[in-house]
């Protein structure tokens with residue numbers, strides 16, 4: 001069954017990439033391009049990979065922390081000016 005119709009990637013191919021070491025949709029994309037066009041297949045790929053394959057959970061939290069820290073650095077920029 002096709003998982004990614006844009007690139008003709010099947011669930012079997014995703015499983016093969018997973019067995020070869022791919023753990024995230026991004027890693028699947030890097031070896032097969034699946035998910036790099038319309039993106040509608042990314043959730044299906046996540047489903048095939050199982051839990052822990054959610055992309056960007058950790059970086060999103062880090063980015064949010066960075067956004068919180070940014071205003072704290074703003075006064076120092078204002079002080080410098």
Ligand code: FES
Nearest residue numbers: 004006037038041
């Ligand atoms: S269906 Fe996979 S990128 Fe479009």
